[in-house]
Amino acid sequence: MVRLPIVLSLTLSAGLLLGATFFSGGKKLTDLAKGYAKYREILMLIENNYVDSVNTEELVDYSIEKMLEKLDPHTSYFNADEALAARSQLDSGFDGIGVEFNLYNDTVFVVSPLSGGPSEKVGIQSGDRILTVNGESLSGPGATNAKVYKLLRGKRGSEVNMKIQRVGVEENLNFTVLRDRIPTYSVDAAYMVDEEIGYIKVSRFSETTYTEFKSALSSLKATGLKKLVLDLRGNPGGYMERATSIADELIAGNKLLVYTDGKDSRFDRQTRARIPGMFEEGPVIVLVDEGSASASEIVAGALQDHDRALVVGRRTFGKGLVQMPIKLSDGSELRLTISRYYTPSGRSIQKPYELGKGENYNEDLTKRFNSGEYFSADSIKFDPNLRYKTEGGRTVYGGGGIMPDVFVPRDTSYNSxxxxxxxxxxxxxxxxxxxxxxxxxxxxxxxxxxxxxxxxxxxxxxxxxxxxxxxxxxxxxxxxxxxxxxxxxxxxxxxxxxxxxxxxxxxxxxxxxxxxxxxxDNVYREALNQFSKASALEKGDFSSLNVIPK
Structure with missing residues (x-):
């Protein structure tokens, strides 16, 4: 149920990270020691002298969370119970309502309903704000990750009544969700549209995603696959290695897929194509939208930068920061941003943020809606200083998500x-x-x-x-x-x-x-009409591809 905005790309142990950081010597070590001594002194004074009884563990957790709010929007802390719940989303199932959420500034935002889960079935959408659960408020100072888990998880078959605030809808919406076992599959669909076109939908990059993808792709190839639609809409990300492995199945040679750049060389890494892929020839179209984040953007960016796929849909979320999960001694977990990742052309797709102002960051999707970006590509402004070139010389931009080659507006014609x-x-x-x-x-x-x-x-x-x-x-x-x-x-x-x-x-x-x-689905329909451009792109013919805004 917890949002996993991280890209799990590194496997350094906590000891290595802490050793390299805390024992680097010089003035930094002295400043750090002073700060630690001050914090310990205040905590001991509270424990021994404060007029009322206090829960020291809760104070420590709260102080850590507040400290991390001064950093980037994706560095986060989970206590032991929260960490266990967070890990379960990518490597095991659990009973709950099936949403990925982000808690910031005392507000619970739905990042994405898990595909096939009970929340998706009743119509919960990305961007929804959960106001109350079974009459208990999830908005305000009492909203914590622990409270969200407690209210949303529970016995399979039990009811959860939620009040939802949705952008563009004046009245709050009421939903009743039956808890269920949340599916652990991450490839939601794989079928042939016609005799040549295959469609694969990937909802997240979990531990089994690459295996599922290979199985799906192999099955489609056996039934005549010549053209592929890869749907990454609403995919919030997950393991970087699974994402690059999928890109490797579609990109030939030893081309660069993604690279990371940290404070120093410890966290710098290049990932290249290395295997003979299952579908290195044949036109590919990738579907993306504002819910495509992190590892999804790595796949879309690599395919776009190498002119291997035509990207169709709307601008992606814009998360270009890499977090390393560090398990602490008591079972809690720190997810520390240790590097930025870059697409092969050199662009960072991380959208702008200010340290300590995560509330503005989390309002970005609402701002996109209000600005009209979901409905018109003309509403999107590019920084001319962040202009890059694909392998074939097409213009692409960094600084905030992957802009599709073919923009398709959000369809609200059926909404009521x-x-x-x-x-x-x-x-x-x-x-x-x-x-x-x-x-x-x-x-x-x-x-x-x-x-x-x-x-x-x-x-x-x-x-x-x-x-x-x-x-x-x-x-x-x-x-x-x-x-x-x-x-x-x-x-x-x-x-x-x-x-x-x-x-x-x-x-x-x-x-x-x-x-x-x-x-x-208007994005899907448009994609099927764009295979002439995707075929030209694969052949290196860009004459008909005036698709990237200049």
């Missing part, structure tokens, strides 16, 4: 209050499950491909769904219903397909869901 309410109360999912259970024997007689091509959600089915919504207190609106009807029908069909055919899967893929919904 009625749709949000259907999501928040699980109406579509519950109706689909009810329908699937009642009609499973008949539906299972056909292959999914036949279902995909021929099944239609009828007016009678929609009427039944609307009745379920009315019983749940959601009043239908003709205007809202007309606006959201296509996505309601598609979501219903997708969920039914997922329940009937997806539950038999052992590979963690949700192909049925994506095959129904992707045709309504």
């Amino acid at each position: 209050k009625y749709l949000f309410e259907l999501y928040s109360k699980n109406i579509i999912r519950e109706y689909a499950l009810k329908y699937a259970n009642a009609n499973s024997k008949q539906l299972e007689k056909q292959p999914f491909k036949q279902y995909l091509d021929t099944f239609t959600v009828t007016d009678a089915m929609l009427d039944d769904l609307i009745k379920d919504a009315t019983k749940a207190g959601i009043k239908p609106s003709d205007k809202d219903l007309s606006r959201s009807r296509p996505i309601i029908l598609a979501q219903t069909k997708a969920m039914i397909g997922r329940y009937i055919w997806g539950r038999e899967r052992k590979d963690g893929l949700s192909n049925e869901l994506f095959q129904v919904l992707n045709p309504l």
